[in-house]
Each structure stands twice: as C-alpha cells, then as structure tokens.
Amino acid sequence: MTDVAIRTTALRKTYTGGKGPVPAVNGLDLEVRPGEFFGLLGPNGAGKSTTMGMLTTRIAPTGGSATVAGFDVAKNPVDVRQRIGVVTQANTMDRAVNLLENLEFRGRFFGMSGKESRRRAMELFEEFGLAEVATRLDDHVSGGQSKRAMVCRALMHRPDVLFLDEPTAAIDPQARRRLWELLRGLNAAGQTVLLTTHHLEEAEELCDRVAIVDHGKVLACDTVDGIKASAGADSVITVTFDGPAQPAREAAGKLTGVRRVEADGTDLRVHAAAPADGLLGELIATGRGHGLAVRNAATLPPSLETAFLNLTGREYRE
Numbered sequence: 001m002t003d004v005a006i007r008t009t010a011l012r013k014t015y016t017g018g019k020g021p022v023p024a025v026n027g028l029d030l031e032v033r034p035g036e037f038f039g040l041l042g043p044n045g046a047g048k049s050t051t052m053g054m055l056t057t058r059i060a061p062t063g064g065s066a067t068v069a070g071f072d073v074a075k076n077p078v079d080v081r082q083r084i085g086v087v088t089q090a091n092t093m094d095r096a097v098n099l100l101e102n103l104e105f106r107g108r109f110f111g112m113s114g115k116e117s118r119r120r121a122m123e124l125f126e127e128f129g130l131a132e133v134a135t136r137l138d139d140h141v142s143g144g145q146s147k148r149a150m151v152c153r154a155l156m157h158r159p160d161v162l163f164l165d166e167p168t169a170a171i172d173p174q175a176r177r178r179l180w181e182l183l184r185g186l187n188a189a190g191q192t193v194l195l196t197t198h199h200l201e202e203a204e205e206l207c208d209r210v211a212i213v214d215h216g217k218v219l220a221c222d223t224v225d226g227i228k229a230s231a232g233a234d235s236v237i238t239v240t241f242d243g244p245a246q247p248a249r250e251a252a253g254k255l256t257g258v259r260r261v262e263a264d265g266t267d268l269r270v271h272a273a274a275p276a277d278g279l280l281g282e283l284i285a286t287g288r289g290h291g292l293a294v295r296n297a298a299t300l301p302p303s304l305e306t307a308f309l310n311l312t313g314r315e316y317r318e
C-alpha cells in the first residue's frame, strides 16, 4: 500500500433537500497511516457516516478530494472498492443463505475459487469464534455473532482498509468487549482500520489516533492522550442549583484551580485543573452565598468527554 492509507483534502458534502442545503461534511482534512486504528469520533449528526460514505464510494463528494489506498474515491471508485472492506451500521447479511454462504459469495465476487473462498471463510470463522455457527442463518445467531460475521465477510478479500461504522451500536456490553478484542487482534496483525463511533469509551479502548468531528469539520486530531493534553481536558464539575446559576458564576470563577465557568440555566459547569479535590464543597458554599441550594452535582474526571466539552463548549450526548 502507499504511505498514506486515507487522505482527505477539504472534503465536502452538501446535501440539497427540501429544507435547503445541509453542509454535512464541511472541509474535512484527514490523514490515516497504514496500520493505524483510527477513530472518527463525534456526536450524532457530526458527519461521520457521510464521511464514511464518501470514503467507501457510496456517496459522491460535492467538494475537495479523498484517496483510499492511493486511489481517488471520485475518479477511481472501482479500485477503491477492491481494496476496502466495509461493515455498515445496518445488518446487511443475506438472510436467505447461511453465514458461510454469505462469505463464500463474497469471496467468489472478488474472484476467488469456490474452494479458496470456503477455506478463507472458515479461517476467518475460526479466528472470530464462529466456526460452530457457520451453517446457521443470520436470524439464528446472536446480534454479536451476526456483527462478527459481517466483519469476517468484509475481510474475505484481505482489504487494505477496513471501515467500521458504529460496529458495536446495537450489541450488548459483553459482545461489544469480545468484538473489541478481536478488532484489536486484527489491527495488531497489521490491518488498517477506520472506525466511526460516538462511544468515547470505544475510541479510547481501540484507537491509536482519533479525529474529533463536529459540524462536518475536524476539531482535533491526535492520540487520545494528545487530545486530552492539548484540549486541556480538565475535570468538569457540574452543579445543578434550584434556581438560575448565573449569579454564582463570577464568584466560582475566582476559586483556586478553576479555569473556566459556564452558567447554563440552573447548571454551573466548572472546568478545573485536575485533581479538583475540595472544589465541589467550595462551589456548594458559593451557591449558598447567592441564595442557591444544590439539587445535583457530578464530577467528570479528565477524559475525551471533558476534552470534547472544552473543544465545543457543549456536552457530548450519545
């Protein structure tokens, strides 16, 4: 493969619909290296699926450019498709045939012989713990097994880049952990992976680097630790009062260790240098000094979530 697995340059997709243009992807610049486990991370509607759609040639860009495995997605879509494996959010297994046949057909589609196709499918099923359910229909396996079968199918032709769109969105926590382990193993063996997720924890678990995307743009791109450091991922304490928090804002901003304070309705959100020991008590006292009683309080330790809060000024909602 080339020295860059994926490169996007000022990539854009503006949807035109009844309600006017929607700039879903708005000048996106990214570079993913071969062998990386790269995460595209952002809240609902950030433009992740649209980006994935353009990189996998399903959606035509309206501006900028993108290459995958060295080929331009708009000019050489067939070359791109031959070098990628795609696992979509929705279940796209053929339910009329069993799991093994699903994989065999994929192998044949990519020019493998029947024998080679079956051998490769069983090799993948062994690796992914699916050998025993290989001849079952998709409806007769669990959600986690079905998703693993989709990953196996996407790997049949040994793609340069594996695209995973929210791979653990609809599966239970145990199956999610199992899939994480398998994906980590794949990547350790050299597979380049581009993952979209809105689970911050998933990105922290799996990714070498992540791009935080919002409103179709990259807000930050680095290792998880790098993002935490550069985005000033502080501890964030949210205190909910029984009335508007605004009157307590100024005094809270003067407390030791506080970097920034936002008043949002009855919430006072305080970004503090970690560790923020003792600050909660001082915030409660500050509120009391302004005639406010505390209804609720929560502290988030420094994490990708607090980095996102710092970058966007709003909470990361799943």
Ligand SMILES: Nc1ncnc2c1ncn2[C@@H]1O[C@H](COP(=O)(O)OP(=O)(O)OP(=O)(O)O)[C@@H](O)[C@H]1O
Pocket: 015, 016, 017, 022, 023, 024, 025, 042, 043, 044, 045, 046, 047, 048, 049, 050, 051, 198
């Ligand atoms: N076919 C379409 N026509 C018009 N607008 C669209 C279309 N597809 C997506 N959008 C809009 O584009 C924006 C980005 O959507 P996209 O699905 O790429 O985001 P996302 O980050 O993948 O979100 P999610 O996590 O919910 O899938 C959203 O505002 C969405 O409503």
